[in-house]
Amino acid sequence: MASNAVMEETLQVLKDHKLRVTPQRHIILAYLVSHHNHPTVETIRDALSKELPNIGASTIYNTLNTFVDHHLVVELQNGDGSTHYDYFGSPHYHAICTNCGRIVDVTYPGFSETEKSLEEKTAEISGYMISGNHMEVYGLCPECQIKLGIKKND
């Protein structure tokens, strides 16, 4: 359940981006801000079934696409066939398990510099006018390492 602080924060975010404040948008954004589940549309629909029992799938898609357009949210594919969404608060990237699909956020001191440097080099080499990036790292999550009986030699 989203706290009052989150509701106020997300209200402001919507206004800042000149988006019409509908209950659906407000509640979906609050959900994304207060969870880091990297949910799918289905996950969101289930999670909000109490607050928004009659929401249409199209609305969730529309809302998320709007958020993506406004760079509030990023799309992620983990190979399970549906798109996952992540509220883009502070700079981070994702580690994705190739076995179970689990997605975790990763960052480290100096990551912003790495990002910036990558973007600058890309602009220079390709002539693109850069607006963003995605970095993803693939591997086996700790649980799947155990599940598959793989030992880590460190």
Place this chain on the structure above:
Amino acid sequence: MASNAVMEETLQVLKDHKLRVTPQRHIILAYLVSHHNHPTVETIRDALSKELPNIGASTIYNTLNTFVDHHLVVELQNGDGSTHYDYFGSPHYHAICTNCGRIVDVTYPGFSETEKSLEEKTAEISGYMISGNHMEVYGLCPECQIKLGIKKND
């Protein structure tokens, strides 16, 4: 049309990976090696309509998925709704146009070190056993900058 050298090379690649050498696999791989179009399944089917007039869509999907499993090929999404494929020869990443979807390969001296460092930091932080990564940079390609009347201030 793939040269003899490419056909020999790809034959060897298939054998090295212990993949059964079928004409379909051989020709598709040769196409990927000798083109850097980041093709979709449809693009490939059209391009090979002379050499493989009766190939089924499933075969192309199966073949590409097999190549992906063997890390010969990577999948790319540029937002147009279908998956693009790229033969993974030498280390590089992709710049993707947010307007027209154009994908270009990018690399620079020291890129491998950047990659390696990212993977090592990720392993340390997340506990994942890393097997690979994807980096993508988004922006407007030079053509779309012109098309949209955006001037570059450098």
Place this chain on the structure above:
DNA sequence: CCTTACATTGGAATGGTTCTCATTTGTTAT
């Protein structure tokens, strides 16, 4: 308030990808 442009609904349509299964083909061992 009233208006109007925009958002939401839900059901149908779309289309990329996977599935099924009968048939064909590579590969390995004889």
Place this chain on the structure above:
DNA sequence: ATAACAAATGAGAACCATTCCAATGTAAGG
């Protein structure tokens, strides 16, 4: 060579995430 087996192919059906559409509802500004 040839036989035998496992694996790949092809055609179409099935699947399912996502988009489209037309009708209805609603937020925001004057």
